[in-house]
Amino acid sequence: MQYSLSSREFAESTGDRVFYITYYDATGPNSHVPQESPRFMVINEENHAWETFGIDAGKRIPENHHDGTDSTSYWQQLLGNNLTCGNCPVAVPNLWQVRAGRADSNRDKNNIKEHGYLWGGVVVPETDASVLAEGIRRLAAAGWPPVCIFVCDLAWSVTAHLWDQAVAILGANDEVLLEPSLAAFKLDPSNDCEGRRYVGNNFGQPHRDYAYHDVFGLDSSETDEMPRVLSVWLPLVDVNLENGCMYVVPQAGDATGGRGEDGSSAPTFDIRAVRALAPAKAGTFFAWAGNTVHWGSSCTEKGENSPRISLAFVFRKKCATSDLRRAPLMREELRAGIDLNRRLELIEHSLACFEHWYGDTTTTRQRLHRIRSARGQFS
Ligand SMILES: O=C(O)CCC(=O)C(=O)O
Secondary structure: OOOOOOEEEEEEEEOOEEEEOOOOOOHHHHHEEOOOOOOOOOOOOOOOHHHHHHHOOHOOOOOHHHHHHOHHHHHHHOOOOOOOOOOOOOOOOOHHHHHHHOOOOOHHHHHHHHOOOEEEEEEOHHHHHHHHHHHHHHHOOOOOOHHHHHHHHHHHHHHHHHHHHHHHHHHOOEEEEEOOOEEEEEEEEHOOOOOOOOOOOOOOEEEEEEEEHHHHHHOOOOOOOOOOEEEEEEEOOEEEEOOOOEEEEOOOOOOOOOOOOOOOOOOOOOOOOOOOOOOOOEEEEEEOOOOOEEEHHHHOOOHOOOOOOEEEEEEOOOOOOOOOOOOOOOHHHHOOOOOOHHHHHHHHHHHOHHHHHHOOOOOHHHHHHHHHHOOOOOO
């Protein structure tokens, strides 16, 4: 879901073509200036981003702040009665934490260490997962991308709970940060069957979120070390082989773990080792070390009655390489409360992070930017 932060380039291999992608801070004053000199320019050959919502999707999104998009109540109404969009970071935290499941952190740690990934238990109650999934459907129906679910409090309650699980695995307590690249997926079977990209699609090419040295450090020679970067993936509906699931390459099939790869070509691994993480219930906790090879499958025709909806996060230790374009989230920040403006900022940034999968997201990011501008708060 990320890119190699050291090189700021990412190779997406499609068939026999490799595209080199360099990131721009599309929201800043120097939006045309790459963060570092690119070896190759950005490719966004086509923008299929809105096809999932229909060709007049853009029209359904109010164009300016006079329509009220800058108000909490706009989002609140859009999401319906089951979701709140206050400034409450962890909505009803105590009650929720009691209902939520706890992971077995020793087992989880061992799985990450030995296999590079873990398939945990259900840590988010099914009712909450399905309320979030419905929120994402409502956003999509109104023309907004799935990641806008992070305007609501429950998404942050879930994030806080997953954060606890990540801390239990990575250790280091408040030293664990959340990268400002949130992902939400809502697969669209008809686009998937046509092979079209759109915002919220699966990330379908085998990839490592981070380079080996980003995950274990430059001078690491210890193979039994715990990673510093953990990707977390949470399905909000039941997933199976047909509606879009995750695939991972366990360490046994990935002898190098990415050591020696330059990040500009597709990772090499033993295809016989690949594991499908399915079937799994909504709310199941999945995680992998940042350098583990993985990908998400698209939704087939057979899965069209319940296409996959999911969330993804990257938690990392403070000492690991980070996204320098936006500040990571700290636990204290979440505890103190993330206001709507910060939520929108993160959503906008996250869209930019994944354009190499989605296609161009400029129109949506500009809308979100105007909303923040109308709220008069820029960070
Ligand atoms: O959900 C998917 O399709 C891919 C997810 C992924 O690659 C990630 O979270 O890093």
